[in-house]
Amino acid sequence: MLIKKGAEADIYLVEWYGRQAISKVRKRKQYMHDMLDREIRMKRTLHEAEMINIAKRAGVTTPLLYFVDPNNAEIVMQYIEGELARDLIYQGFNVGWIARMMGIYTARLHARDIVHGDLTTSNFIVYNYGTDDSTLVLIDFGLSFYSSRLEDKAVDIRLIKEVMSSAHADVFNDAFNNFVQGYSSVVGSEYTARVLRKVKEIEQRGRYARVV
Amino acid sequence: MTLCLGIESTAHTFSCSVVDERSILSDVRSIYKPPEGSGIHPREASRHHAEESSNVLREALDTAKVSIRDADAIAYSAGPGLGPCLRVGAVVARCIASYHAKPLVPVNHAVGHIELGIRLTNARDPLVLLVSGGHCMLLLFSNRRWRVIGETLDITPGQLLDQFGRALGFASPCGARIEELAAKKSSKYIRLPYTVKGNDVSYSGLLTAAKKALSSNSVEDVCYSLQETAFAMLTEATERALAFSRKDELLVVGGVAANKRLANMLNTICDRQGARLHVVPIRYAGDCGAQIACTGLPAYKAGIMVEPSRAFVRQSWRIDATDIPWREQSIEVSS
Helix, strand or coil: CEEEECCCCEEEEEEECCEEEEEEECCCCCCCCHHHHHHHHHHHHHHHHHHHHHHHHCCCCCCCEEEEEHHHCEEEEECCCCEEHHHHHHCCCCHHHHHHHHHHHHHHHHHCCEECCCCCCCCEEEECCCCCCCEEEECCCCCCEECCCHHHHHHHHHHHHHHHHHHCHHHHHHHHHHHHHHHHHHHCHHHHHHHHHHHHHHHHHCCCCCCC | CCCEEEEECCCCEEEEEEECCCCEEEEEEEECCCCCCCCCCHHHHHHHHHHHHHHHHHHHHHHHCCCHHHCCEEEEEEECCCHHHHHHHHHHHHHHHHHCCCCEEEEEHHHHHHHHHHHHHCCCCCEEEEECCCCEEEEEEECCEEEEEEEECCCCHHHHHHHHHHHCCCCCCCHHHHHHHHHHCCCCCCCCCCCEECCEECCHHHHHHHHHHCCCCCHHHHHHHHHHHHHHHHHHHHHHHHHHHCCCEEEEECHHHHCHHHHHHHHHHHHHHCCEEEECCHHHCCCCHHHHHHHHHHHHHCCCCECHHHCCCCCCCCHHHCCCCCCCCCCCCCC
């Protein structure tokens, strides 16, 4: 059953050996040249499959992988029942815990030189929200890659900052401060300050950002 | 009825336009054309604007069949843009405002593109793709401002096409000529760097690679591949923002909105995401006085004015640093 048409892939709810599962299929993008499209879909499928497992070792909860088929750009993985962080924030739930956990996860990845590449509030699922074992689950590793460069990690953080300041403008300060606190609790305040300086630098490079 | 005169002079275009709430009564432009192989020279462009300003202004008033005394407000593009060019428009606006004792309204040029686009397409609450020589941004309206949900991390598609075109000896803007060459006969795709970072794009690597590719490939093939790659990146970032925001409308504004291949690509994602595509009519895609007048009008009614002696220009002025008190808050839909 098709449950979502994302920008990246179609998401189906399927049964996998008696379990509910998600099948994520990167469909051919009509607007893209065939050669580019095929290369990107296969590459991202493999990246996602690889990084989803490596992230676990960094202490980040991600779905379990069941099956990968790079030729059809398909991944079958664990179905996580929960709400997207984006929707919980829209519904007015306390952004503090969610944002802090997002910061912790991001820092755990960065500490292992993993850059997620698509940190938005719709790529975090909250499982069992409001209970004692509520857990944050990070998904969508298609754009992730290995890098030790400060720049790449800063770009990661700039994206979540951009999303928070646009889609969640009303709670931006609360959200971003908690994110930074969570991040800092893992990698320390010195490193956090360095990354944030880099974020600022990237923002300054943006169009019309610097006052001339 | 409120009558607003808008003066645009951020870059290559000097334009005056008269609008009221119902229609655009006039929109007269004079465009500075750089010599082949070069871009806009700010000094030369501003000289052009200064020389053309009185003719353009007179023609705009004549076409609208109004006298300057009938205008309720004078709006001018206060930034972002090229300093020398901005100053010409500001001087003209200040003169009229102080001589005729009219309210003077500073307008953000980027907001102008969006306001005009909304007015012409009747979009209600869209995700906006603003793509021009100066801008490349994905925007949502929230808490009194246009908020950036995605943008270029370096140069814009307009700059990419212009700088690549200049390497071929064309004069800016080069988009139309590249589109022509790309459509000519080529379908040979050369693999060029494709850089999407979440909702953001980066074009500088693509520009370098495309220029390099010219040495071993035909011009048509490189134009084709450049266009395919650049617009696919933009389309992917747009689809990501569209899927994330769940808006059911996409509005495309700015000079690059005139490119048919881009509109065509955006059409496929709107189909897929169940959104309606609005593209600003080609005549009003590029810079024009109407975008300033159509923004100045509601801004004036919302009380945004500046004393002529304090009327500023800002070369750098981000759209997300601009309050829009006249637009209603969009309501976020939750699932």
